[in-house]
Amino acid sequence: MSDTLVQTVPSPLRKRRFLDNNVIALIVLVALAVPLPLLMDQGQEAVAVRVLIFAMLGMSWNIMSGFGGMFSFGHAAYFGIGGYSSSIFLVNFGISPWIGMIVGMGVAALYGVIVGWLCFRYKLKGTYFALATFAFAEMLRIIVQSADIVNSSVGYNVPLIQGSDWWLMQFPAGSPNYFWLGLGLMAACLLVTIVFMRSKAGRFTVAIREDETAASSLGVPVLRFKLTAIALSGSIGAVAGVFYTQFYLFIDPELAFGAYRSIEAILIPVVGGIGTIWGPIVGAVLLAPLNDITAAILRNPPPFLDFLEGRTGLDVMLYAILIILVILFLPKGVFGTIKEKVTKR
Amino acid sequence: MSPIVTVEHIGKSFKGLRALHDVSFTVEPGEVLGIIGPNGAGKTTLFNCMAGMFPPTTGTVHYEGQDVTGWSDARLARAGLVRTFQLMRPFGSMTVLENVAVAAAARGESEKEAEEEGWEILQRVGLAQYATRTSKDLPTAGLKRLELARALALHPRVLMLDEVLAGLVPTERQPVIDLLLSIRDEGATLLFVEHVMAAVMALSDRVLVLNQGETLAFGKPEEVVANPAVIEAYLGDEVTDADAH
Numbered sequence: 001m002s003d004t005l006v007q008t009v010p011s012p013l014r015k016r017r018f019l020d021n022n023v024i025a026l027i028v029l030v031a032l033a034v035p036l037p038l039l040m041d042q043g044q045e046a047v048a049v050r051v052l053i054f055a056m057l058g059m060s061w062n063i064m065s066g067f068g069g070m071f072s073f074g075h076a077a078y079f080g081i082g083g084y085s086s087s088i089f090l091v092n093f094g095i096s097p098w099i100g101m102i103v104g105m106g107v108a109a110l111y112g113v114i115v116g117w118l119c120f121r122y123k124l125k126g127t128y129f130a131l132a133t134f135a136f137a138e139m140l141r142i143i144v145q146s147a148d149i150v151n152s153s154v155g156y157n158v159p160l161i162q163g164s165d166w167w168l169m170q171f172p173a174g175s176p177n178y179f180w181l182g183l184g185l186m187a188a189c190l191l192v193t194i195v196f197m198r199s200k201a202g203r204f205t206v207a208i209r210e211d212e213t214a215a216s217s218l219g220v221p222v223l224r225f226k227l228t229a230i231a232l233s234g235s236i237g238a239v240a241g242v243f244y245t246q247f248y249l250f251i252d253p254e255l256a257f258g259a260y261r262s263i264e265a266i267l268i269p270v271v272g273g274i275g276t277i278w279g280p281i282v283g284a285v286l287l288a289p290l291n292d293i294t295a296a297i298l299r300n301p302p303p304f305l306d307f308l309e310g311r312t313g314l315d316v317m318l319y320a321i322l323i324i325l326v327i328l329f330l331p332k333g334v335f336g337t338i339k340e341k342v343t344k345r
Numbered sequence: 346m347s348p349i350v351t352v353e354h355i356g357k358s359f360k361g362l363r364a365l366h367d368v369s370f371t372v373e374p375g376e377v378l379g380i381i382g383p384n385g386a387g388k389t390t391l392f393n394c395m396a397g398m399f400p401p402t403t404g405t406v407h408y409e410g411q412d413v414t415g416w417s418d419a420r421l422a423r424a425g426l427v428r429t430f431q432l433m434r435p436f437g438s439m440t441v442l443e444n445v446a447v448a449a450a451a452r453g454e455s456e457k458e459a460e461e462e463g464w465e466i467l468q469r470v471g472l473a474q475y476a477t478r479t480s481k482d483l484p485t486a487g488l489k490r491l492e493l494a495r496a497l498a499l500h501p502r503v504l505m506l507d508e509v510l511a512g513l514v515p516t517e518r519q520p521v522i523d524l525l526l527s528i529r530d531e532g533a534t535l536l537f538v539e540h541v542m543a544a545v546m547a548l549s550d551r552v553l554v555l556n557q558g559e560t561l562a563f564g565k566p567e568e569v570v571a572n573p574a575v576i577e578a579y580l581g582d583e584v585t586d587a588d589a590h
Contacts (some may be wrong), residue, residue, distance in 0.1 A: 012464065203439075206438065219420075220451045221419050
């Protein structure tokens with residue numbers, strides 16, 4: 001031991017590698033998930049696909065509102081813009097949903113930037129910002145509902161084709177391709193999130209969430225990076241919307257732009273862990289099967305739950321109970337709480 | 346040498362409430378300017394106007410020969426005119442190192458360079474052992490240093506410090522004062538608002554005294570504390586004693 005007073009502290013600097021823990025975890029997750037559809041029946045695969053859709057929707061919300069701290073109550077807008085973009089192109093012009101997806105991502109990003117800019121221009125914060133995002137999403141819903149050019153309240157049926165077609169993003173019912181397609185999209189969105197969060201832009205986004213004034217006084221162009229986060233969030237939301245539409249082969253204003261969708265987008269990361277990379281995935285895995293479980297119980301209740309037969313709304317009640325439990329006991333969400341416990345060690 | 350900062354006839358009103366009125370002064374490169382005055386004298390308002398938190402109602406600010414009146418705080422910070430806050434404003438969920446890296450990155454460094462530089466600065470300001478802690482867990486003295494560390498990461502040519510010693514016990518002050526002097530020795534110009542008179546007297550080349558938003562006195566520290574108007578408005582017994590001493 002040396003007697004010097006100067007304490008030498010080991011350098012906290014780590015090598016910056018592309019393959020960091022998050023990317024490795026992502027690769028492992030994908031590798032484990034790839035064979036899943038071969039082990040599942042059609043019903044189980046539908047649940048698995050919904051997990052993927054939920055994960056993308058939750059990730060989308062998480063970037064803007066979790067990492068960025070700009071609470072969105074109108075994420076249905078991005079989801080709906082995605083779903084409608086691909087449908088409009090596909091149904092009217094026979095253009096591939098892939099093209100529609102790219103257009104939808106662009107439109108969603110642009111929509112987000114415009115709404116965000118307006119909100120920040122008029123200094124809307126917190127609850128008021130959330131209400132504004134909700135109002136804009138509702139506006140979209142009402143416009144779409146009453147515009148004949150997008151089939152008003154009827155919505156779109158994706159035209160059915162024979163067999164599998166990756167370019168048209170359509171496969172026969174029960175095809176494992178849906179799962180693999182969704183897994184690929186989800187993995188891409190997650191990878192983008194990971195790369196974004198360890199980039200300068202991601203770090204600025206969190207700094208702005210923590211203290212906007214301090215970030216600005218340290219030279220961070222606050223408005224630019226807020227809008228960047230919103231644009232990225234919106235694009236991912238649009239991807240979720242396109243994939244949803246291609247899987248369920250149907251979209252209407254309520255499914256696309258309804259408040260229920262916006263709430264879903266919030267609940268997924270809230271349950272999983274707001275502002276964490278993996279929170280939305282955990283939230284999606286927990287929440288997506290809930291509908292199916294409750295639907296099964298309602299359809300065919302066990303003897304002691306006879307009275308439930310033929311009723312509806314149980315899933316919503318379970319949602320509510322789950323949310324109350326999470327907020328009471330795991331305010332950082334399931335993944336967020338685990339992460340905190342582990343890093344505290 | 347031409348002044349690095351020139352403030353001319355600056356004034357600021359908040360909905361008719363006059364916080365600052367017709368304040369003018371210059372700061373020479375490498376100078377240490379202390380700014381004192383009773384509570385509500387307009388010291389922080391002056392800082393806010395100069396650092397671009399909000400534009401002044403009247404008057405202009407020149408920095409390095411350029412009219413920077415109305416520039417945003419972020420733009421000024423990247424140009425080297427940097428301020429710290431009286432109330433510490435850490436990015437609470439980030440580690441101490443990440444806090445500093447934000448500032449270095451905002452100046453245009455890559456993430457890797459930003460972290461390397463952040464680490465060097467943390468060692469310099471004595472926060473090395475806290476580098477990987479979340480910043481909200483730092484005690485007050487640590488947070489004060491973090492404010493300084495983040496400002497240093499911007500390579501400030503003019504560093505505006507708002508009560509950087511407040512809340513520190515006397516034993517914690519000296520290291521910070523030494524640090525400020527070393528920053529000055531590297532060529533930075535310092536403006537600091539401070540209530541700790543011993544530090545003001547020891548550090549300042551010149552002192553600006555504000556009272557009710559106006560300049561009460563401006564000059565060498567010993568001249569300023571001898572000024573009867575200053576004694577009456579602000580300093581009171583403390584300096585009379587020091588004078589007699």
